[in-house]
Amino acid sequence: MTSATETKSKTLLSHLVDTGAHQKLLAFASLIALLIGFSIASPNFMQTSNMIAILQATSVNGVLAVAATLVIITGGIDLSVGTLMTFCAVIAGVVLTYAGMPLPLGVAAAIGAGAFCGLCSGTFVAKMKIPPFIATLGMMLILKGLSLVISGTRPIYFNDTPGFDQISRGSLIGEIIPALPIPNGVLILFLVALSASYILGRTVLGRYTFALGSNEEAVRLSGVNTDAWKMGIYALAGGICGIAGILIASRLNSAQPALGLGYELEAIAAVVIGGTSLSGGRGTILGTLIGALIMAVLTNGLRVLSVAQEWQTVVTGAIIILAVYADMVRRRQTN
């Protein structure tokens, strides 16, 4: 009775695509609809420069959303991704600008700091049994405060670190194919997403991530050290926030300690628009990417159409509700 028709060797790329691809269809269709709608409404929208701007805007939120996805699949939530990103940017600033260390060390320090903070959140959740919402809410505030303390509430500029701004703004692809000046930030997002998708789909850590979200007690009673794995996932998510910290610092060529609050909500919005269930056990990175793109297209398109900032916010909120509702309806039909 078992089907032997399963494709044997999946490539990395196909894995990113085929994990529950039908689920993504809806989000993908909305993305296309938005793109078409805005192109018709404004001739400026479909310009290459504008498309690049959208992608650039997606990169930071996209990376954060990937981090948030990992935690949400375990059945948790991470409210600290935004301020953790800022904290990591500040750490990079301290290492590079204040201490004058070489570039790779700064990048490593940011990612390491992110992973460490994630590990802390993970410890609060797994070992101390603090609900993820509370643990990461606390972490969000702690990190916001620490960023301000460490930086002395002033931005740290990276003018002395040549090449730092190129991490996000340069374009390796553009150097090879001049017609396609895709910024490195987008390339990095793509690599992060690909790795996360690989981890989720093809490694033990990933399998346990889903299992924890599906039924943590059953996993524990299977003799799995659930606490350790959960801490690992939070640490991984933290490390990814570190990458986001480097991206945003590079884009602004500075670490802005006051920035960060609000990013967590945008990231979570991208995750749920992408069809990941907030109750855990279900979700994909591809969905999250599409979700992040929808958010960026929306913000950008409304700006191109000169919709007032206040109304942009209203529309974004409405879209989130609509997207999740549509997903619910679809789910009810397939069950």
Added chain:
Amino acid sequence: MAPIVSMTGIEKRFPGVHALKNVQFDLEAGEVHALMGENGAGKSTLMKILSGIYSRDGGDLQIEGRSVSPDSPRAAQDLGIGIIHQELSLMNDLTVAQNIFIGREPRKSFGRLDEAALNAQTAEIFAPMNLTLDPKAPVGSLTIARQQMVEIAKALSYRSKVLIMDEPTAALNEAEIAELFVIIRRLRAEGVGIVYISHKMDELKRIADRVTVMRDGEYVGTVDAIATPINQIIAMMVGREVKDDPLDVPDLSQAEIALEVRGLSRGREIHDVSFSVRKGEILGFAGLMGAGRTEVARAIFGADLRDAGDIRVHGQAVPIASPSDAVRAGIGYLSEDRKHFGLATGMSLRDNIALASMHRFTRRGGALNDDAMRDAAQGYIRQLGIRTPSDTQEVRLLSGGNQQKVVIAKWLLRDCDILIFDEPTRGIDVGAKSEIYKLLEELAAQGKTIIVISSELPEIMRLSHRIAVMCEGRLTGILQGGTETTQEDIMKLATQREAAMQPTGT
């Protein structure tokens, strides 16, 4: 008189599964109609169609001569159809009374809840059931058996004309089953039509009037329950004879002691329990509901922390503080409650079977060898006869008995030296049951140590080389397995309540 329920030509398809093929079923008022069949035969699916949970793809459903299509459980209730599901569907954080009256709570003015009336009415439902349960207790704090009683009370409270019971006794012990039967007989006398699904063959003769048998989604036949021999019904179910070998108790007096438990205590649930099991031995644990057998197993396994007690594995003291410690020490524990503690139901068969053994399928760097996982899963699907379209099917879409087989497969794959099986055959059909008995005996013969906890005395007596009996958290005695021990011997120990007694036997 027209039957109260009449189903003809019922069809139902799920993706990859033709679950019901031209099935018929009818129910008279005032009869107990048993619905029998192997795991995955389609019994639950048929009853879910009757009770408005699934819509049918074809066929006709008549209630009291009128064609109907209930499209929700609510609509079915309005037609007088109540169902007790195979998988418990109670809200753990609500109290017993709140669960029973969910959706129709007694109210005072301005929509305020009348908690007093709620609890009083619940007590009224319990009284004729002989059930001593606090209406105010949160359901999550009750044992499965008691939760099952709450489900039954809930279904009764609707005053249904048709009552469907999908394996109501799977989690009940003898005494509770007897009580349930008293209730069923009373309802039958009142003219309620009862559909009764069970894998316990002996219950047929005790409670059923007619039996309808299904196989592979097809209707096989309907026969009189009293006049038809059990063997014939089993043959109708499985399409062959089921032969069960008698118990053969090996002499293990020379075998090494594999697991030794000394002075195990935990709160009010476990008092000073000590026993040992030898390599190659099957030790059965008998006792009434709440005797503390599951608690002992969970404490040994590290699922709950213990107040006192030493655990020695192969003569070595092992500090067990968590299930992962226990598994590392070679102890596996199959929980009695597969839905909450056994399965990640949203994940595939393959993942669930591999869940306790991921290290085997992990390459360096943490990448999973999915091909090997698939092969392992497919091996068990074949060995245990798990009915599923593929090993990537989500476990929640399997029938109850097939889900149970997945949990068994998970622990077989883990290959522990010492296996504790808590109600291993819950919801498993007769044919598969005897296969699992043989499997456990093979494992023991290979030198594994097996502990079986079961509320079914015949199962305990069929399997155990020795029988440990518990009562109210104490081990009241250990009996020899085999023919010289009778059910009465076990029951005597299981009800030995005096506090100052000494354990007897080895």
